[in-house]
Amino acid sequence: xxLYDSFRSALQSLVVNKLRSALTMLGVIIGVAAVIAMVSVGxxxxxxxxxxxxxxxxxxxxxxPQFGNDQGLRGAGAQAQNLTLDDMRSIQDQLGAxxxxxxxxxxxxxxxxxxxxxxWNTQVTGVTESYPQVRDWALDSGDFFTTSDLNVNAxxxxxxxxxxxxxxxxxxxxxxxxxxxxxxxxxxxxxxxxLNFKVVGVFATKGSxxxxxxxxxxxxxxTTAQHVLTGQLNRVNAIVVKAxxxxxxxxxxxxxxxxxxxxxxxxxxxxxxxxxxxxxxxLAALSxxxxxxxxxxxxxxxxxxxxxxxxxxxxxxxxxxxxTREIGIRKAVGARRGDILVQFLIEAIALTGLGGVLGILxxxxxxxxxxxxxxxxxxPLLITSGTVIIAVGVSVAIGVVFGLYPAMxxxxxxxxxxxxxx
Amino acid sequence: xxxxxxxxRGITKTYRIGREIVVNALRGVDLDVRPGExxxxxxxxxxxxxxxxxxxxxxDVPDGGTYFLAGENVGKxxxxxxxxxxxxxxxxxxxxxxxLPRLNAIExxxxxxxxxxxRHARRQRALGALEQVxxxxxxxxxxxxxxxxQQQRVAIARALLNDPSLILADEPTGNLDSRSSAEILSIxxxxxxxxxxxxxxxHEPDVAAxxxxxxxxxxxxxxxxxxxxxxxxxxxxxxxxxxxxx
Numbered sequence: 001x002x003l004y005d006s007f008r009s010a011l012q013s014l015v016v017n018k019l020r021s022a023l024t025m026l027g028v029i030i031g032v033a034a035v036i037a038m039v040s041v042g043x044x045x046x047x048x049x050x051x052x053x054x055x056x057x058x059x060x061x062x063x064x065p066q067f068g069n070d071q072g073l074r075g076a077g078a079q080a081q082n083l084t085l086d087d088m089r090s091i092q093d094q095l096g097a098x099x100x101x102x103x104x105x106x107x108x109x110x111x112x113x114x115x116x117x118x119x120w121n122t123q124v125t126g127v128t129e130s131y132p133q134v135r136d137w138a139l140d141s142g143d144f145f146t147t148s149d150l151n152v153n154a155x156x157x158x159x160x161x162x163x164x165x166x167x168x169x170x171x172x173x174x175x176x177x178x179x180x181x182x183x184x185x186x187x188x189x190x191x192x193x194x195l196n197f198k199v200v201g202v203f204a205t206k207g208s209x210x211x212x213x214x215x216x217x218x219x220x221x222x223t224t225a226q227h228v229l230t231g232q233l234n235r236v237n238a239i240v241v242k243a244x245x246x247x248x249x250x251x252x253x254x255x256x257x258x259x260x261x262x263x264x265x266x267x268x269x270x271x272x273x274x275x276x277x278x279x280x281x282x283l284a285a286l287s288x289x290x291x292x293x294x295x296x297x298x299x300x301x302x303x304x305x306x307x308x309x310x311x312x313x314x315x316x317x318x319x320x321x322x323x324t325r326e327i328g329i330r331k332a333v334g335a336r337r338g339d340i341l342v343q344f345l346i347e348a349i350a351l352t353g354l355g356g357v358l359g360i361l362x363x364x365x366x367x368x369x370x371x372x373x374x375x376x377x378x379x380p381l382l383i384t385s386g387t388v389i390i391a392v393g394v395s396v397a398i399g400v401v402f403g404l405y406p407a408m409x410x411x412x413x414x415x416x417x418x419x420x421x422x
Numbered sequence: 423x424x425x426x427x428x429x430x431r432g433i434t435k436t437y438r439i440g441r442e443i444v445v446n447a448l449r450g451v452d453l454d455v456r457p458g459e460x461x462x463x464x465x466x467x468x469x470x471x472x473x474x475x476x477x478x479x480x481x482d483v484p485d486g487g488t489y490f491l492a493g494e495n496v497g498k499x500x501x502x503x504x505x506x507x508x509x510x511x512x513x514x515x516x517x518x519x520x521x522l523p524r525l526n527a528i529e530x531x532x533x534x535x536x537x538x539x540x541r542h543a544r545r546q547r548a549l550g551a552l553e554q555v556x557x558x559x560x561x562x563x564x565x566x567x568x569x570x571x572q573q574q575r576v577a578i579a580r581a582l583l584n585d586p587s588l589i590l591a592d593e594p595t596g597n598l599d600s601r602s603s604a605e606i607l608s609i610x611x612x613x614x615x616x617x618x619x620x621x622x623x624x625h626e627p628d629v630a631a632x633x634x635x636x637x638x639x640x641x642x643x644x645x646x647x648x649x650x651x652x653x654x655x656x657x658x659x660x661x662x663x664x665x666x667x668x
Contacts, residue, residue, distance in 0.1 A: 005536050016524055329520045332481065333580065334509020334537040336502040415481045419520065 003342075010347040013319070014354075024315045025355035027308030028398065032359025032391045035301030036383060037366040042294025043382040049286050053279065055207060055214065057135040059100070059246055060279040061253050063087070063239040063260060066272065082235040083274060085222065088128065091241065091259050099252055100244045101133035104236040106222050108229040113218065115167040115178040122163055123217045124180065126225025134242045142174035142201030150221045153228060158201040162215040173199045178218075180229070195228060246280065253278045302394075308355070309398035316348050316406035327410050328418025341411040348403020349396055356395030360388055425493055427588050427619045428455035428478060433487035435473050447473040448484070449642035455588070455621060460614040460653070462630035463623045465639030472592075474639065475623050479512055479590050480504045492587040509538040513581025517593035519573040521565040521580075527552060528561045531579045539584065551579035555609055571602030578609055582618075589613070591622040595629055601660075607632045608656035632656055 014021040065083050088104040095102075108124040131137070132144050145156050157178060164173040180195045197220065206214040226233050243252040257269070257276045266272055320327070327340055367381040435448040447470045455461055465471045476482040477489065480496060483504070489496040492511050499507070513534075514520075521530045531548040535541075552558055555575040565573050574594060581589050591610065595603035611632060614620050622633060630636050631654045638646040 004541070012524060325520070326522055329522060330533070330537070331505060332479070332508060332514050332520070333534040334505050334584075336505045336537070338502070339537055416476055419481075419516070 003346075006339075006342050006346045007350070009343055010350045013323075013347060014350060017319075020315060021351060024311055025351055025358065027311035028305070028352050028355030028395050029308075029359040029362055031301065031305030031308040032356050032395050033362035033366060034304045035298055035391050035394075036360055036363025036387055037370070038297035038301040039294055039387050040363070040367050040381045040383045041370070042290065042297045043384060043387070045293060046287055046290030047382055049290055050283060053283055053286065056279075057137070057240070057242060058279070059243040059249055060134070061241040061243055061249060061256055062277045062279075063091075063241070063256060064237070064275050064277065066275045083237075083239055084234050085128075085226075085236055087260065087263055088236065088239045090263055091239065091256055094259055095241070095252070095255055098244070098248070098255070100242040101130040102239065102241045103128045103130045103134045104222055104239045105131075106225050106230065106232065106236050108220070108225045111180040111182060111218070111229075113163070113167065113178050113180055115176060116171070118167050118169075120163065120166045124220060124225070124229060125217060126220050126222035126229070128222050131219065134240050137206060138204045139201045140204045141172070142199070144201055145221050150223045153224045154221055155195065155197045155224055155228065156200045156221065157197040158203060158219045159199055160203050160213075160215040160217045160219075161205045162213055163218060164199075164202045166216075173202050175199065180218075249278055249280050305394060305398065309352070309402040312348055312351055312399065313402035313406060315351075316344065316403055317409070319347070320344060320406045320410040323410075324413060324418050324421040327413050328415050328421065331413070331415040332419060337411040340413075341407045344407035344410045345400065345403050348407065349399035352395045352399030352403075353392070356392045359395065360391055363391075426454045426456050426490070427459075427492055428453060428621075429488075429490040430454070430477075431488045433474075433477060433484045433489060435470075435477065435482070435484050437473075446642055448477070450487070451642070451644055453637065453644060455619060457587075457619055458614070458617050459619055459621075460610070460632075460634045461621045462633035462636045463621065463639060464625060464627075464630055464636055465645075466625070469639040470642040471623050471639045475590060475592055475621075478588070478621060479514060480507050506538070509534055509584060511587040513584065513586040513589040515574065515577050515581050515589065515591040515594045517596040519565070519570070519577050519597075521573055521576055523565050526562045526564050527557060527568070527576045527579075530565070530576055531583055533580060534584045547583060548579070551582045552576070554582065555579045569602070570598050571605055574598065574602070574606050575609065578606070578613075582613070587619065589618055589620045591620065593624055594622060595624070595626070603629065604656045604660050608660060611653075611656055 063083060083104070085104055088102060092102045104127070106126040108126055110121055111124050113120045113122060129145065129147050129150060132139065139158065140161060142158070144158055145154065148154075149156055159167075159173060159178075167173065167178065168176060176199050178197050178199060180197060182193045184191045184193070197218075203215065203219075220229070222236065226235070241252060241256055243249040253276055257272075260274055260276070261267075261269060261272060264273060327335075330340065364383055367383060371381055430451055430453040433448050433451040434446070437445040437447055439445060449470075451470075451474060453474075463471050463474060473482070477484050480491065481504075483496070483498050491507065494507065494511075496504070496507065508514075522533070525533075528545070528548050531551055532544050535544045535547065549558070549561065552561060555578050557572060557575050557579065560568060560572060560576075563572075565576070568576065578589075589610075594610075595606055598606065607629065610620055610622070614634075620633075622629075624630050631650065633650060634653055635647070635649050637644055638648075
């Protein structure tokens with residue numbers, strides 16, 4: 001029997017039992033749609049996590065202080081040294097062109113800010129001159145401060161777009177003066193420090209990372225932060241190195257590590273008073289988490305697909321039973337076992353295959369609807385071609401698996417008994 | 423000696439019903455059918471004629487004895503080999519017509535060629551077969567839209583399609599009124615005149631009288647094998663019938 005005839009005959013019998021075919025298919029449709037929708041939510045979540053990380057800048061190697069062990073005293077660190085601006089300059093000098101950019105940061109806490117009669121409370125951070133390059137963060141207007149600003153502890157600031165609009169509304173912030181205020185003590189003895197900073201630039205809008213808006217902050221020269229705002233003269237919170245590419249990150253990481261070990265005169269890397277984190281590692285760790293999440297969602301969808309498959313088997317058994325006589329007639333005129341087997345198998349596959357295609361459409365529809373829910377709008381929902389191929393493949397495979405037993409029963413029927421069947 | 427279409431020697435068949443009861447349906451049947459014969463198999467129920475038909479039709483295999491169909495030893499072939507044999511050498515006509523309700527007349531007739539033969543000549547040959555039984559104008563009707571006599575004619579067209587060595591008819595007129603029966607018998611007689619070999623099971627002596635030879639079964643053996651001296655012609659009866667009706 002030619003495959004063409006098998007297909008024709010299978011489709012014919014599906015069309016004859018329209019309602020039954022539709023209801024049977026519904027199981028597969030829902031299953032496939034569930035898999036598609038669930039996996040796309042999972043993929044979307046992992047994509048959004050990845051975006052959040054890359055939002056901080058790409059190919060970053062970060063050095064942060066860690067209190068080492070000193071003769072069994074954890075975190076005591078009698079010899080523990082701070083990270084310093086000199087550490088950063090040393091890495092910069094030694095690695096030179098083999099890295100893309102480098103910067104150091106010192107957090108200066110939250111400050112009350114006033115300007116043009118408006119006031120606002122926000123985070124202030126001291127950084128070095130290459131901050132925009134390292135963080136892939138361009139300026140909307142004005143210019144970033146330079147090494148000469150750092151050298152003279154200039155009281156200049158580059159502010160985020162949210163901060164700018166909160167303080168200056170639609171007006172131009174560049175060239176304006178802002179006042180950072182900090183209140184000491186309380187009651188009668190309260191004294192306030194008021195520091196004037198000149199706004200030299202406004203960052204382009206960046207969005208938020210893990211719920212923290214990157215657009216609401218004030219960036220000042222790190223030397224200014226150290227000398228004027230915090231008084232912690234010889235300390236930076238982090239040194240951030242931007243590798244030239246994702247491939248060179250591992251080399252850069254080990255280079256930075258050995259420079260730091262040498263500078264801090266630490267022989268055993270286990271006792272290092274700093275940690276070097278590679279953004280690739282962070283991404284890998286997070287994608288393994290989101291991967292598990294996606295797998296779990298897919299498995300939930302898979303269960304409904306399995307239930308749909310059992311529905312297929314059930315209806316195929318009914319169909320074989322109902323058509324016993326037809327099978328007898330076909331056998332009498334010369335159908336071999338294989339012909340009958342293929343006929344019923346194709347019928348099952350046609351059911352699940354068509355169900356799979358409709359399920360993909362439904363799943364796609366669901367993700368489109370989810371997209372329109374405001375709370376989920378920021379979640380990128382990804383239907384990848386891989387998901388679609390797997391969904392169709394699995395539904396066809398379900399047709400084969402769950403159609404095989406009924407088809408085998410049909411093929412094994414004895415022609416005489418089948419012909420006599422009422 | 424010319425080769426027979428059917429050569430049965432000492433065929434036995436035993437059925438077991440449940441654990442205890444053993445039915446010896448056939449106890450040594452010898453039968454030869456030569457090309458161009460029109461044979462009726464008669465006998466009371468339980469005589470083994472249905473079992474004989476099943477074995478002749480390669481729907482079942484005998485327990486003992488040998489069966490040559492058109493020179494091929496049927497012996498104990500596999501299911502698939504038997505299916506091939508049925509497709510190539512046999513045409514079936516059943517009492518209950520056994521057409522596929524979902525297919526129209528021509529699709530039903532085409533069925534044997536679906537399982538053997540090439541696809542391209544299919545429609546043409548099916549059309550030819552339907553015209554041969556006088557249903558050239560009912561090609562696209564479904565079985566439910568046809569009368570019993572017409573359905574049986576579709577079944578005969580289906581049986582003719584592969585140009586079989588043997589047409590097996592199992593009570594082909596059992597579900598038909600006498601006029602339709604006469605029409606079916608006249609078709610068989612016409613086919614036989616053209617050289618087709620037909621074996622027909624019936625329990626009606628009137629129907630058997632249209633055949634050239636009658637084999638009577640009793641208790642699993644051939645009890646009598648006689649030649650009909652002057653078979654009745656169904657065409658004559660139809661002419662008379664129409665005359666009487668007018």
